[in-house]
Amino acid sequence: MLVRLIPALIEGILLGGLYGIIAVGLNLIFGVLRVVNFAHGSMLMLSVFSYYFLWKIFGFDPFFSIIIVAPAMFVLGYFLQHILIRPLFVRERALVVEPTSVLMLTTGLMFFLDNLILAIFGPNYFSITTKISSSYFNLAGVAVPWPKIIAFFGGLFLIFLVTWLLNKTEIGKVIKATAQNRDAVAMCGIDVYKIYDLTFGMGVALVSIAGAFASQMFYVQPSIGTVFGVKSFLVIVLGGLGNILGSLIGGLVFGIVEALGSQVIASSASTMLSFLLFIIILFFRPQGLLMRRAERR
Amino acid sequence: MLQKLGERKTDKNQIPFSLIIVAFVLLILPLLIHNEYIIHIFVMVFFFAFLGSSWNIVSGFTGELSLGHAALVGIGGYVSTLLFINAGLTPWIGMIVGAIVTVIAGIIIGYPCFKLRGPFFTLTTIAFAELLRIYVSNTETGPFGIQLKGSMGLLVPLLGNAPHFFEFSSKIPYYYIMLMAMFVATWITFLIRKKRLGHYLLAIKSDPDAAQALGVNLTKYRLIAMIISSAFASFGGVFYAQYFRYINAARIFGLDLSIEIALIALIGGQGTILGPIFGALLLVPVGEYLSLKLGGSLPGSDLAIYGLIMMAVVLFMPRGINNIVVKVFNNVDNFLMRLWRLKPREILNKKGRSP
Amino acid sequence: MIILELKNLSKNFGGLKAVSNFNMVVEKKEIKGLIGPNGSGKTTIFNMIACYYPPTEGDILYEGKSILGLRPDIVCQMGIARTFQLTRPFSELSLIENIMVGAFATTSEEKEARRRAEEIYELLNFNASLNQNALDITTADRKKLELARALATGPKLLLLDEIMAGCNPQEKKELIDILLMLRKEKDITMIIVEHDIRAIISLCDKISVLDRGMKLVEDLPNVVANDQRVINVYLGEEYVAAKSK
Numbered sequence: 001m002l003v004r005l006i007p008a009l010i011e012g013i014l015l016g017g018l019y020g021i022i023a024v025g026l027n028l029i030f031g032v033l034r035v036v037n038f039a040h041g042s043m044l045m046l047s048v049f050s051y052y053f054l055w056k057i058f059g060f061d062p063f064f065s066i067i068i069v070a071p072a073m074f075v076l077g078y079f080l081q082h083i084l085i086r087p088l089f090v091r092e093r094a095l096v097v098e099p100t101s102v103l104m105l106t107t108g109l110m111f112f113l114d115n116l117i118l119a120i121f122g123p124n125y126f127s128i129t130t131k132i133s134s135s136y137f138n139l140a141g142v143a144v145p146w147p148k149i150i151a152f153f154g155g156l157f158l159i160f161l162v163t164w165l166l167n168k169t170e171i172g173k174v175i176k177a178t179a180q181n182r183d184a185v186a187m188c189g190i191d192v193y194k195i196y197d198l199t200f201g202m203g204v205a206l207v208s209i210a211g212a213f214a215s216q217m218f219y220v221q222p223s224i225g226t227v228f229g230v231k232s233f234l235v236i237v238l239g240g241l242g243n244i245l246g247s248l249i250g251g252l253v254f255g256i257v258e259a260l261g262s263q264v265i266a267s268s269a270s271t272m273l274s275f276l277l278f279i280i281i282l283f284f285r286p287q288g289l290l291m292r293r294a295e296r297r
Numbered sequence: 298m299l300q301k302l303g304e305r306k307t308d309k310n311q312i313p314f315s316l317i318i319v320a321f322v323l324l325i326l327p328l329l330i331h332n333e334y335i336i337h338i339f340v341m342v343f344f345f346a347f348l349g350s351s352w353n354i355v356s357g358f359t360g361e362l363s364l365g366h367a368a369l370v371g372i373g374g375y376v377s378t379l380l381f382i383n384a385g386l387t388p389w390i391g392m393i394v395g396a397i398v399t400v401i402a403g404i405i406i407g408y409p410c411f412k413l414r415g416p417f418f419t420l421t422t423i424a425f426a427e428l429l430r431i432y433v434s435n436t437e438t439g440p441f442g443i444q445l446k447g448s449m450g451l452l453v454p455l456l457g458n459a460p461h462f463f464e465f466s467s468k469i470p471y472y473y474i475m476l477m478a479m480f481v482a483t484w485i486t487f488l489i490r491k492k493r494l495g496h497y498l499l500a501i502k503s504d505p506d507a508a509q510a511l512g513v514n515l516t517k518y519r520l521i522a523m524i525i526s527s528a529f530a531s532f533g534g535v536f537y538a539q540y541f542r543y544i545n546a547a548r549i550f551g552l553d554l555s556i557e558i559a560l561i562a563l564i565g566g567q568g569t570i571l572g573p574i575f576g577a578l579l580l581v582p583v584g585e586y587l588s589l590k591l592g593g594s595l596p597g598s599d600l601a602i603y604g605l606i607m608m609a610v611v612l613f614m615p616r617g618i619n620n621i622v623v624k625v626f627n628n629v630d631n632f633l634m635r636l637w638r639l640k641p642r643e644i645l646n647k648k649g650r651s652p
Numbered sequence: 653m654i655i656l657e658l659k660n661l662s663k664n665f666g667g668l669k670a671v672s673n674f675n676m677v678v679e680k681k682e683i684k685g686l687i688g689p690n691g692s693g694k695t696t697i698f699n700m701i702a703c704y705y706p707p708t709e710g711d712i713l714y715e716g717k718s719i720l721g722l723r724p725d726i727v728c729q730m731g732i733a734r735t736f737q738l739t740r741p742f743s744e745l746s747l748i749e750n751i752m753v754g755a756f757a758t759t760s761e762e763k764e765a766r767r768r769a770e771e772i773y774e775l776l777n778f779n780a781s782l783n784q785n786a787l788d789i790t791t792a793d794r795k796k797l798e799l800a801r802a803l804a805t806g807p808k809l810l811l812l813d814e815i816m817a818g819c820n821p822q823e824k825k826e827l828i829d830i831l832l833m834l835r836k837e838k839d840i841t842m843i844i845v846e847h848d849i850r851a852i853i854s855l856c857d858k859i860s861v862l863d864r865g866m867k868l869v870e871d872l873p874n875v876v877a878n879d880q881r882v883i884n885v886y887l888g889e890e891y892v893a894a895k896s897k
Contacts, residue, residue, distance in 0.1 A: 036416045087612060101611050103362060103419065104563055107556060108607030111600055118597030222597075230427070230552075233420050272431045275424040282421055283409040493756045493765070496745065500753045503742035510702060510736070512728035512757035512805055568744070 007142040008259045014144070016255020017152035018213055022228050023235040023247040024159055025206030030236060031243075032179040032199045035085060038106040041229020042113040043204050045222060047073055047211030049117060052220045055128050062128060062212040063150070069212070070205045077204025082197045084109065089193065110229070118222040126220040151213030156248070158209060163244050175199055231271075234278045253277075313626035315633060316571075323476060327469045336468045340540065342581045343475035344533065349562040349573030350482035351529035354489060355407075355522045356559065357568035360502035361414070364555045365422030366530060368406065368429050371550040372399045373531025374538045375433065378451045379443060381462070388463040392535040396528045403527030404520060411519045423552065430550035450545025453538055463539045471540050478536070479574065482529055486570050489525070498522055499568070564610050566619025575622045580606075653680045654716075655809055655841050656701070661710035663696050663865075670696045671865045674710070678809075681835055684843045685852045685873070688862030689885060694845045695737055697862075698811045701843075702734045703727045714809070728757060731808035735798035735815055737845075741786035748773060748782040750797055754804030765804075772800045777826065791818040799827075803834070810834075810842045816851055824851055831855060853877060861885070 026040045050069045051062040060068075088101050132150070136143040166172040178185045178195045186192045218224060235254055239246025254274050261270030327336060348370065356363045376398045377391035386394075410421045439445045458466040465471060489495040497518045500508040505515055538544040548554065557580075565576025583606065587599035614621070656678040663671040671693040678684050686694050700707050703724045712719050719727055733754075742750050751769035752762070759765055773782060776796045780789040786797065795815045802810060812831075816824050828851060834840045846852045852859060853873040861868040861876060863885045869876060876882055 030416075036419070084608065084612070088615075091615070101615050103364075104560065105608055105611040107560075108604045108611065111604030111607065113604075115597035115599075115601035115604065119595040119601055123596070230423065233416075234424070237417060237420060272428055275428045275431075278424050279409060279421060279428075282413060282417065492762050493760050496749055496753050496756060496762075496765075499744040499749075500742045503744045504740045506704070506724075507736060507740040507742065508753065509724040510704075510728060510734055511754045511801055512725050513753070514723075514725045 004263055005260065008263050009256065010139060010142055010144060012256035012259025013252060014148040014152045014255070015259060016252035017155045017248075018210060018217070018251070019228075019231060019235050019254050020248040020251025021151075021155035021158055021210040021213070022207055023232040023239070023251055024162060024244055025203040025210070026232050027236040027239070027244060027247045028162070028175075028206065029200055029203035032175055033081075033085075033196050035102050035200075036106065036233075037200075037203075038103065038229065039080075039109040039113060040203075040207060040232060041225030041227070042110045043073065043077070043207050043225075044211050044214065044228055045117065045225030046076075046113065047208035048215045048220050048224055049121070050208075051212055051215040052126055052128055055130070056126075061130050061132065062215050063132070066209055066212050070208050073208035074201040074205035076201075078197050078201035080109070080204070081200035085200070086193055086196065089196070110225075114222055114225060121222065123222065128215055128220065130216070132216070145217070147213065147216035151217065154213065155210070158206070159244060159248050162206070166244065171198070231274065234274060238278065238281060313623065313630045315626045315629040320480075327472055333468055336472055338582055338585055340468060340472050340475050341585070342577045343472075343479040344536065344540075344577075345558065345561050345581050346574045346577035347475065347479045347482050348530065348533045348558045349565060349576055350479070350486050351526045351533065352558050353562045353568065353573055354486060354529070355519075355526040357562055357572070358489070358495065358498035358502060358522060359519055360568075361411070361418045362559065363410075363422040364419050364552065364559055365406070365424070365426035366526075366558050367550050367552070367554040368422075368426035369399050369403055369527045369530035370534040370537070370554065370558075371426075371429060371433075371544075371546065372402050372534065374534025374544045374549050375445075375451070376531075377535040378453055378538045378544055379445075382451060382454060383444070387461055388535055388539055389461070392463075392532055395535055396531045399527045399531035399534075400524050403523045403530075407520055407523035408516070411516060411523075423555070426550055426552065426555055430546050430552075433546035433550060448546065450543055451538070453542040453544070455542060463535070464542070471536075475536060478532065483570060483574065485525070485529075489522075490570060494518060494521060502568075560607060564607075564614075564617055566617030569617070569619040571623070572617055572619040575618050579618065654678065655680045655682075655714070656843075657711075657713040658697070658701070659711045659713065661697065661700060661712065662708050663693070663700060663705075664708045669865055671700075671707075674862075674865070674867055676860055676867070676870070678841060678843060680841055681839055682841055682858070683831070683835060683856050684841075685856035685859035686843055686845045686862065687847070687849075687852060687859060687876075688868070691864075692862040693865040694862055695813060696865075698734055698813055698843075698845065701811060702732060728805055728807075731806075732811065733802035733805045733807035733809070734811035735795075735802050735813050737813040739791075739794040739798055741789075741794060741797055743785070743787050745786055746783045747778065747780055747786050747789065747793075747797065750786045751800045751804050754801035757805040768804055769800075772803055775830065776800055792820075792823055795819065796827075807840060810840050812842060812844045812846075814845055814847065816846055816848055824848065828855055849877060 022040075022044060025043075026037065029035055029037050029040075047069055050072070051065050054060045054065040054068065055062060084105060085102065088105065132146050135146045137146055137149055138144075164172075166176050174185065174190060175195060175198070178190075178192060178199075182192050185195070214224065214228070231254065235250040236247055237250075238253060239248070239250030257273055257277055258270045261273040264270075265273075323339075326339065330336065348366070352363065352366050355361075356366075373392070373395040376395035377388045380386040380391040380394060381388055406422070406425045410418050410425075413421055433445055434448045436445045437447045453464070456462055456464050458464065460470070489498075497508065497513050500511070500513060501515055501518065509515060534544075534549060537549065561576035561580055562573045563576070564580060565572030565574065580603075584599070584603060587602050591598040591602070610618075654677055656676075658674055658676040661671055661674040662669070674693070674697060676684070686697070688694055699705055701712060703719060703722050703726075706720060714727075714730065714732065719730070742753060745753070748766070748769050751772055752765045755765035755768040755772075756762075758768070770782070776799065778789075778793050778796055778800075780793050789797070795818060799812065799815050802812075816827055819827065831842065831844075832855070835842065844852065844855060856873055858870060859873050859876045860870040861879075861882050868881055868885060869879055871879070
């Protein structure tokens, strides 16, 4: 039994790392804008398809394509926020937006994007095969595909990069400040809406980098977004809003629980465990695992 | 009822006379139109309006968006159908059992969820629904040896025309059943709004702390709303099973269904009484039309346009279409009254409101 | 007869000692004043009495029994009602419906609740009409709404947090008359937080003065108004020193 646990654990950790990276982008957006972006999974899906076509047409390795896709997705995210979501803020004439509107908007966006791709490419599965994606690494007697290992460490690096950015650079501190108190930031003369645009772009760029990893670990198909989309929400809530490191830990927890769970029950049903865990944790700690409960004043 | 309604301050909750005419038309529609497909569209309109109303009672009034309403619908449908298949129990009684089970489930789901606010609440409702969906989809035989049949779904026994077993060979009885259900749900929503429950729920929605300071037991009233909503939702599930004679977890517990229901209530007008009906009247035919025209040739393109419509409504008509529609009907009222040389509504109202 | 007793009440927010060792006794039908500079802990004390959050130390006895750990709505049902300093009208309801929410604490019938609410609406002489949305009203009306809602719950003890702020002298006089009438005819006990010294003096039987979370003095209004320490606390020592020269 234990023998089977180790590969599952490794699988879980690596998978968890991926969940973590996907969640970081979402966390940034959620933490700063307080916007629930249901279309986050669709962003992942779009980037995955981009990597596929760059590979198919030009033969680019997805890891290389990151320098093309990430900036492109940043621009996409920037403009989505600027054109679609900003009007909601302006309309409410506040710096915080009514949750229903944003929920509906991003859900509509998700429906639109997911089904647009579905309509264009059909429900077919594609996959990318590169030299790296087909080679394996021997870890404690388990054959682990290289992409997963690169994804894990690449993701770790990314998360620490983002944390460094937020804490050590000027723009990062401004973003952090906006997440904590947008009114105060506005009163310092900073255009909060611009920060929103920037943060959204960053969040989408981050998830697009995760897409590079995901495109080599999973099939490229339109519904890749939905699966990860929902889970990434669970991850950020578990890890705590605005807590970048928390996303990583939340992702790892999820990944491990799922991987170990699929040893006991069918893998599709191991997602059930994640949901159950989610509900139980929120019941006892409504603020997530890594946040302190704010005292009423 | 018209007179009393005429005295209400918010126009958006007034029922215009011309709308009553529409209701009457709906009552006699099957006698005029014999096209099975059109009748089917209306059945679906009433179905979603009904579920939208049931969603409104919990989410519209409390302001916490549930995107897991399908869980309640599915439980009702599955319980009743399982009893039908395995025990030969008529769904007319099965639905009562289903309602009881769903209400209990609603309380179990509601209690933890109501401790949470905003997106957390929404995500937890999604988690519950997904939990159920995945469980049922992957389970052939459940506890106590109940045959859940996993992703295959349940086939309702085909009895032809069997009114005692909630099965009809024509669509028309279904039409009337759902129409009545929709009226009942709307009426109950109206009553809730008028009575203490509605006032308390809206107070909780506006400011839970201030509500508590005025003696409102937050959990109790949220749960009451949940109970009523669950009971309605479960009937929706039973109806679905008996109408389509087939029910499966992916559809009936699915996130898609939850989103559709929420959307219809939101686009109609969150927290309004007639909103779900307007929302359904808009979205269901559009959805069907798109599915018909495009669903076959380019699968998914219909939903893509659906998504665009959603975004458009949020950006351009955020409070939903309720106020606009009611205004239109009020104008029609005034026009008709002037036509019959009766006094326009405004003057009537002014007189009604003098101290 | 004592209706409320605060024993050694303390509240800490992290490192901030908002209230320290506060003692106070309120007799039935008394109108007690609670004054002090901003940030001295007045609203914190109200929040604790209303069980909005628990004290860090100490006890609160209402009608002889401790109410620590009870929920705010239970405490309201027991007869303690409060207003909020920053008005919190229910945005989804009209003015009259706002008051009805309070009235529903005494009855479940909407007709009865409406009748009660209309009575109180008439009593307080609002500017805005019954059916106006609660957000579209003046500040003075908002303050009256806070009072109206709390009153509608049929309280025995009323905690009023700066309900006269933003009112002109005429309106203040009106409110004072109403409060005195309520005490006389409905046997309501009141604790009033207010900044208008004249209003407080004309209303209150006794006044407690708070400074940085601690009770400075409690005495008859005239005594308190002339107490050097109180003047110190409000106007500063330099002013007092300059004046006495």
